Amino acid sequence: MSKTITAAFTTRRDAEMAVEHLVQEHGLDRNAVRIETVSDANTAGTEPAGGDVEGGHEKTATEGSPALAGKIKVSADVDEAAVDKVRSSFETYGGTGTAA
Template identity: 40%
Template sequence: MADDSTVTIRASFSTREAADLAVEHLVQQQGISRRDIFVQSATDENTSGSMASGGDASHDEGTRDDGALEGDIEVSVDITAGQIAAVQGILEDVGAIRVSKG
């Protein structure tokens, strides 16, 4: 009998770009509903990550400094126990700094 209990997986990313990529991969590769995926600051500060990326990193005059780079971005996802290994693999493949279950 398959284990269909719900588990929450959390992953931290240093850029919003990597967090967004994680969401897209979870939806497209695992068929997880977007309503089961949550993106937020990993700290109490408003942040777009701890490192510049995308438009912040490729500005004509160098790296922009007007974005809040106050900490990592956390992606959490509610999945069935049978999806744990695949989801952890996806999160690690797209650049998660830390992945935890709980």
């Protein structure tokens, strides 16, 4: 029986790292995993990360800075046997509110 496990992340980078961990380390089909915003706002998360930070400081003088208007949601459709692995991966990368 398939379940959908969902978690919210504060940065797009953390969401993407969780997805890559599921795909590369646990062999999940990439098509079974979705990344989307929690709200209707176009957002890159609630905190700057990755390419948004330079030398430990948030970039301020660049065009096209990502909107930090809400969390990023990752959902994975998995078999019952993979539920704990998915939750663990989500938590490792800061995912909160993991639910089935």
